[in-house]
Each structure stands twice: as C-alpha cells, then as structure tokens.
Amino acid sequence: xxxxxxxxxxxxxxxxxxxxxxGVSTLNPxxxxxxxxxxxxRIPGGSSGGSGAALAAGLTVLALGTDTGGSIRIPAAxxxxxxxxxxxxxxSLRGVTPLSRSLDHAGPMATSVEDAFLLLEGISGFRRETxxxxxxxxxxxxFFEDVEPRIADLVRAAAARLGKTESVEVTGVDAAWNxxxxxxxxxxxxxxxxxxxxxxxxxxxxxAERMNTGFKHRGVDYARARDVQRDWTAYLTALLGDDAVxxxxxxxxxATVIGDREGTVLGRLMTRLTAPFNLAGAxxxxxxxxxxxxxxxxxxxxxxxxxxxxxxSVAQGL
Amino acid sequence: xxxxxxxxxxxxxxxxxxxxxxGVSTLNPxxxxxxxxxxxxRIPGGSSGGSGAALAAGLTVLALGTDTGGSIRIPAAxxxxxxxxxxxxxxSLRGVTPLSRSLDHAGPMATSVEDAFLLLEGISGFRRETxxxxxxxxxxxxFFEDVEPRIADLVRAAAARLGKTESVEVTGVDAAWNxxxxxxxxxxxxxxxxxxxxxxxxxxxxxAERMNTGFKHRGVDYARARDVQRDWTAYLTALLGDDAVxxxxxxxxxATVIGDREGTVLGRLMTRLTAPFNLAGAxxxxxxxxxxxxxxxxxxxxxxxxxxxxxxSVAQGL
Numbered sequence: 001x002x003x004x005x006x007x008x009x010x011x012x013x014x015x016x017x018x019x020x021x022x023g024v025s026t027l028n029p030x031x032x033x034x035x036x037x038x039x040x041x042r043i044p045g046g047s048s049g050g051s052g053a054a055l056a057a058g059l060t061v062l063a064l065g066t067d068t069g070g071s072i073r074i075p076a077a078x079x080x081x082x083x084x085x086x087x088x089x090x091x092s093l094r095g096v097t098p099l100s101r102s103l104d105h106a107g108p109m110a111t112s113v114e115d116a117f118l119l120l121e122g123i124s125g126f127r128r129e130t131x132x133x134x135x136x137x138x139x140x141x142x143f144f145e146d147v148e149p150r151i152a153d154l155v156r157a158a159a160a161r162l163g164k165t166e167s168v169e170v171t172g173v174d175a176a177w178n179x180x181x182x183x184x185x186x187x188x189x190x191x192x193x194x195x196x197x198x199x200x201x202x203x204x205x206x207x208a209e210r211m212n213t214g215f216k217h218r219g220v221d222y223a224r225a226r227d228v229q230r231d232w233t234a235y236l237t238a239l240l241g242d243d244a245v246x247x248x249x250x251x252x253x254x255a256t257v258i259g260d261r262e263g264t265v266l267g268r269l270m271t272r273l274t275a276p277f278n279l280a281g282a283x284x285x286x287x288x289x290x291x292x293x294x295x296x297x298x299x300x301x302x303x304x305x306x307x308x309x310x311x312x313s314v315a316q317g318l
Numbered sequence: 319x320x321x322x323x324x325x326x327x328x329x330x331x332x333x334x335x336x337x338x339x340x341g342v343s344t345l346n347p348x349x350x351x352x353x354x355x356x357x358x359x360r361i362p363g364g365s366s367g368g369s370g371a372a373l374a375a376g377l378t379v380l381a382l383g384t385d386t387g388g389s390i391r392i393p394a395a396x397x398x399x400x401x402x403x404x405x406x407x408x409x410s411l412r413g414v415t416p417l418s419r420s421l422d423h424a425g426p427m428a429t430s431v432e433d434a435f436l437l438l439e440g441i442s443g444f445r446r447e448t449x450x451x452x453x454x455x456x457x458x459x460x461f462f463e464d465v466e467p468r469i470a471d472l473v474r475a476a477a478a479r480l481g482k483t484e485s486v487e488v489t490g491v492d493a494a495w496n497x498x499x500x501x502x503x504x505x506x507x508x509x510x511x512x513x514x515x516x517x518x519x520x521x522x523x524x525x526a527e528r529m530n531t532g533f534k535h536r537g538v539d540y541a542r543a544r545d546v547q548r549d550w551t552a553y554l555t556a557l558l559g560d561d562a563v564x565x566x567x568x569x570x571x572x573a574t575v576i577g578d579r580e581g582t583v584l585g586r587l588m589t590r591l592t593a594p595f596n597l598a599g600a601x602x603x604x605x606x607x608x609x610x611x612x613x614x615x616x617x618x619x620x621x622x623x624x625x626x627x628x629x630x631s632v633a634q635g636l
Binding site: 100101102182183185186187189190191193214215216217218219220221222223224226227230 | 500501505507534535536538540541
C-alpha cells in the first residue's frame with residue numbers, strides 16, 4: 001500500500017474476497033455472493049473475485065489479488081481480465097492476512113497486460129527488461145485433459161498466434177497439485193487452529209469443513225510435499241529455462257452458476273491447472289483469449305522463477 | 319566428489335558416521351564406536367565423528383561432513399579441529415544420503431581455518447572476498463546458559479582476542495531449536511518410513527526409537543515450524559547484517575564418555591547451541607579455542623547467510 005501511494009496510485013476501495021481467501025466462488029456467507037459481470041448468475045472466480053468483478057465491470061482499471069492456489073488467475077480468467085502471479089517472494093506480503101505463508105503470492109490484476117506490469121513495478125522492485133520472444137511450449141498431457149473442448153481450442157489458437165509452438169510432455173503435475181494441497185491446508189489449519197476449535201461458528205460451514213482437512217496431514221506428509229516441491233521446482237525451471245513459456249488453460253471450465261458447486265468440488269475443479277505453479281513459485285500471467293457465449297476464457301503463460309520479463313515480451317504478441 | 323578430484327584432491331578413504339547421520343556419538347551399532355583421539359574412552363562427537371577423529375589423529379588434513387543439527391561443528395569442537403557449515407544450499411548434496419533435505423548442509427572439516435576455506439572453494443562456487451573485520455556479538459542469554467564454566471570462559475576469552483565485543487540479547491532461540499527438531503525428525507521419518515515399519519531390525523534400537531518420534535508431529539506442527547524458520551532467519555539476518563558475527567560455544571560440555579549418555583539425551587545436550595543455525599541456513603565456523611584437561615573446546619562464529627567471507631576474515635585474528 002505504501003509503495004502504491006508513493007507511485008501515485010489512488011485507492012478507490014476494498015473488494016470482496018472468498019472467506020479467508022480459501023475458495024474460488026467468492027460466495028461469502030457473511031457478505032453474500034459476488035457476481036460475474038458477464039453473467040450475474042455466475043461466480044466471478046476467487047478468492048480475489050471482487051477484484052476480477054470490479055475490473056470486468058469497469059469500476060477500476062487496477063486491482064490487487066493474492067494467489068495461493070490460483071486466486072489471482074482464476075477470477076482473471078472467469079472475468080475476462082489480466083492477472084499476474086509473480087515469482088514467489090517478489091511482492092511483499094506485509095499487511096496481507098496469510099492463508100499459507102509457504103504459497104501466498106500477491107500480485108496485480110488489470111484490464112491490460114501493460115497495466116498489470118505497470119502495477120507490478122509499482123508494488124515491487126521488478127523492472128521490465130527487453131527479452132527476446134520466447135519459445136512457446138504446449139503441454140501434451142494434463143493441462144488439456146478434462147478441459148472443455150472450446151477452451152482447449154481457444155487456448156491452442158491463442159498460443160499459435162504467439163509464435164511457433166512446441167509440444168512437450170510435462171511430468172509430475174498431479175504430484176505437484178497434491179503437494180500444494182498438503183502444504184496449503186496444513187499451513188491454513190495451523191494459522192486458524194485455535195479459532196477453528198474454540199469458535200467454529202466464526203467460520204462458514206463449507207469453509208470450516210475444508211479447513212479442518214488440514215489437520216489430517218501428518219508431519220511426514222508435509223515433509224514429502226516439500227520434497228515434491230523441490231523436485232518439481234527444479235524440473236520446471238530446467239524445462240522452461242531462460243527462453244520458454246508454457247501455455248495452458250487457466251481453468252478447465254468457464255464461470256459456474258453461483259451455488260451450483262462449492263467447497264472442495266469447485267476448488268479441485270478450478271485450481272487443477274493453476275496450483276502446480278504456486279508450488280514452484282513460478283510467475284504466471286493469465287490473459288483473456290476469447291469467450292464461450294458471454295463467458296470469458298483465460299490462458300496461462302508460465303515462465304521460470306524470476307523471468308517475468310519474458311511473460312511481458314510474449315504477451316506483446318497477443 | 320567430482321569437484322574435489324577436479325581440484326586435485328587425493329581421496330584417502332571413507333570415515334565412520336553415526337547411523338543414518340542421526341546422532342552425535344558415532345557409536346555405531348553396526349560398525350562399533352569411533353573414539354576420540356584426545357581420550358579414547360570418549361566420543362568424537364557426530365554425526366561426522368569419523369572425520370573429526372581422523373583429522374585429530376593426523377590421518378588426513380581435510381575431511382567432509384554433513385550438518386543437519388550440528389554434525390560438522392560438534393565433532394570439530396570435541397576433536398579440536400575446524401568445521402565449517404556453509405550457507406544452506408552453497409555446497410551440493412549430490413551423492414549424500416539425506417537425513418533432512420530441508421536442513422542438511424555439506425561442508426569442510428580441517429585442521430586449520432585456511433584449509434577449511436580452501437576445501438570450501440574446492441567443493442562450491444564460493445570464493446573468499448576481502449571483508450573488513452566484523453563486529454563481535456556475544457549473546458547475553460541462552461548460549462552461555464547451562465554451559466560448563468570453563469567452556470564459557472575459553473569462548474569469551476577467544477572472542478575478546480578477535481576485537482571489541484558487544485553484548486546482545488538473542489530472542490527466539492528455544493523456538494528455533496524446537497522447530498529444527500520438528501522439521502528434521504519429520505523429514506527423516508518420511509525418508510525412512512517404509513523401512514522403519516517393515517524392517518525395524520535394520521535400525522539400531524536407539525536410532526529406531528529416535529526416528530519414530532518423527533511420526534508424532536502433525537502437518538500443522540510442521541507448518542508452524544516453517545513459520546518459526548522464516549521469522550528466525552529474518553531476525554538473525556537482520557541482527558548480524560553485513561558486518562557482525564556472533565560468538566558462542568559450540569557445545570556446552572566437552573566429549574562425553576562412550577555409552578555414558580546416548581540417543582535423545584545426548585542429542586539434545588550437544589545440539590542445543592548448534593541446531594538453531596541449521597534452521598536459519600546461516601554459515602557457522604567452529605574453531606578450537608583451548609582445552610579442559612585433554613579435552614578440546616570449540617567456539618562457533620556465526621554470520622548472516624551468504625557471508626562466509628567475514629568468517630574467514632574474523633578467524634584471521636585467532
């Protein structure tokens with residue numbers, strides 16, 4: 001906030017968030033639902049759903065989000081705006097109520113790539129550097145499986161507009177998603193343990209149930225999740241190197257109907273493609289690449305940790 | 319090993335280690351005890367006890383160790399040689415059987431500071447840089463509590479020879495020691511879980527009992543230990559800055575009699591002053607500072623992560 005004010009930003013207000021930032025519908029039992037401006041019967045995504053909805057509705061041109069499993073990129077995709085989860089640690093989390101200190105990333109949301117990077121420079125030490133157009137990698141597996149065919153088509157077409165694409169097999173993504181879940185829920189349950197036990201009524205029903213799953217993990221499960229994290233991060237960093245980005249759908253489905261699915265079911269569905277990149281701490285830009293009817297579709301562009309500049313470079317081709 | 323051979327090192331052999339590197343006596347039930355050359359009824363420390371004993375006995379001038387809770391520094395102190403636990407991640411662990419990938423550090427042991435740094439340059443990308451003599455901080459609390467008075471006197475006198483000392487309060491050390499224990503034992507139990515359950519007979523009795531304590535920690539305990547790790551690392555890094563080293567005893571007692579104390583009791587005693595610096599990933603040099611009778615006494619010099627050069631600089635004053 002101090003950095004933003006110093007950069008000349010005008011703060012307009014706060015936006016809604018999913019309860020404790022743990023969920024993707026922004027159907028907050030204490031404050032009511034946040035609606036998707038493209039179809040007000042549908043969710044805006046979450047947890048930074050208010051930021052996505054405010055941008056899509058034209059209430060602001062810049063917004064902030066936090067992303068522990070996809071909470072910047074999911075609302076960006078479902079609301080048809082831009083979201084950027086930077087490299088882990090790049091943007092200070094001072095003043096942010098944590099969900100998981102191991103996996104939380106703060107970052108910009110905006111209506112254009114240019115604005116998102118401008119905001120990133122306002123809230124961090126990052127400065128864009130000229131980078132050659134990177135190689136575009138399209139995963140053969142996982143990221144295009146169980147994805148709505150129209151979404152897969154739109155993402156493949158958008159990736160092809162960025163340059164020649166290479167098809168790659170990406171291994172270990174399932175393990176990475178699972179490890180992100182173990183660390184995220186253990187961290188969240190640790191943060192809220194006393195309140196969950198002494199004041200369960202302070203939590204929405206769906207949320208308390210989800211957060212309580214954090215207590216089922218053992219220390220040895222957490223230890224193994226960190227092993228997966230080390231190996232996956234090294235693997236992805238080597239795969240992407242200095243000169244490649246991976247293109248994939250942000251979500252496998254567009255915005256769902258409010259209340260239709262919730263909690264774990266919706267969380268698993270929407271974070272399946274995003275959460276592996278929280279575990280790796282890699283920077284990911286989600287950009288709109290078209291619509292299915294009224295509903296926007298997002299594409300993720302993933303770079304190796306610290307390589308935000310090639311995300312900016314490649315997005316110039318959109 | 320490849321780096322060492324490339325540097326012209328001649329490999330003489332392997333030395334003994336405490337079973338699975340989890341212990342400080344190097345009283346290995348499969349291979350028998352390793353003895354302290356200064357008093358063969360006493361332990362050499364551990365887990366890299368063979369390296370310490372070989373150096374003290376003049377069998378070699380350079381040796382390697384790994385340090386997850388003190389396993390380079392403790393045998394260095396008890397055998398009257400030099401041990402250097404570098405910054406976490408500086409020396410590759412390729413080829414090392416892990417105890418805890420979160421806390422394992424490989425590093426040099428030698429009979430002089432000069433040799434230890436020469437060896438560090440041989441096994442890593444580190445190169446000594448000229449650094450001004452740092453400020454010497456002497457902790458008021460924890461590190462001189464429950465320490466043999468003769469050890470405290472020898473360490474204070476050695477610190478005073480390095481320059482003007484400043485007295486500082488160091489907060490959070492107990493929490494850091496506990497967090498190191500949670501992470502270390504969870505990681506170790508995760509690595510050995512199948513064997514511990516299916517083949518308990520493969521483990522020494524004391525060791526199996528200790529390692530099984532890793533299963534008692536919950537995921538939320540591990541999560542909290544990582545919070546402590548983040549906060550302690552930030553605190554210690556700020557306390558030491560670019561220009562200070564902390565001086566403290568390496569162990570609170572000299573080498574104990576073989577078999578007199580073992581397992582958890584001996585582990586807690588000997589790692590109380592060393593393990594907090596594994597959690598912070600900070601570089602620590604242990605140097606001999608005198609004897610109690612025949613038994614050597616070691617002093618730790620601690621710098622902020624990445625500041626190995628000021629350890630080299632300050633040790634020139636010894």
